[in-house]
Amino acid sequence: MKSLSITCSLCLWNGLFKDYEEHLKTTHTNPACEFCGEKFDSKIRLDEHKQKLCTKIIVPCALKEYGCSNSVCRAQLQDHYLSYIHQKILASIMHRFASRTTNDQHEQGSGMDVDVGQSAPSSITTTTNENVRPQMQEVYETINILANET
Template structure:
């Protein structure tokens, strides 16, 4: 179960909006360390020992979280515009209106139908694969909005990897601060802190591994970029050399064609001279006609 959806939730005071599900608070609880609130149901989604506030990042032990009954009573008079029809009223009457007027719900993103508003809201917030959502690291520079089903592909993008490089050192610093203050938590509750310590150590190891992996990927990316640049330079050089070779071949072909043409002309001139010589052999310059008999010995 998540918060309460309505058409006018975006214009309500932000103190009535859950920072986890971005809906109107349902059974609000208050974090004692910072005073911010969220849905009790959103708190129970993950059974964490230490709760980090989504608004200010302040940490509160689960045992120090308070159910804010006074704030819940104050919210009953909150003005509400139904998210499914033109109905308007107050929060105290909203659930009754939903039960009476809206028994079937259809997701506008994937078309799946539901028989209760709670299941419908849960589907939209956590399950619908066609819903467009913000990246979890949007506060660290990854501002792209993605269809949920394509989130795994988004994790491999350069923008998301850069955001990880920003968030990992901050998380490691926060974990170090937690370990420095662990004695204080142990005085409050030994059992809870032992579990918290184990979780912190596991998270610390995972983040160290993740940071190492990200650094390796970054180094590989830089190396591949440099290699690609070098290959591009080499390709450009080879392309220029190839152009020069092609030009040289074209010039050689042109020269060769010229030589062949000149040779043909010379052959023609030579043939003409040969004919003239043959003709001259049959002419006498003293007025006597000379007959030339070829292969005389064979004809005798």
């Protein structure tokens, strides 16, 4: 085992396993975040910090796949979410969602589900567009207001 060759996960060093502990002690005492400088007792904790907590790391917008190509400092995400471009893309997504939902409802029309068991009494559930339509209309009007104000 001591003659096993190993590569350091923190740098380009490679050598024998028996020398790895010494390498870690001398070269990587406490790995530090390259964005904020905070030090950690392990690479795992450093990686967790960078993935979830570091306020100075640059992260892509959550709506990247919908067209918001901005990358911002994690500490400024809240400001970005309130920005004109982000709100415009969000309104566009909601508009498409509302249109798709309305179209789906029109295609489905009224439906009736009937469940009849052998020894159980039958149960009938009906759904109509009238149940959902006022809520969708309200969402649609709100989206139009947002889209026209931006």
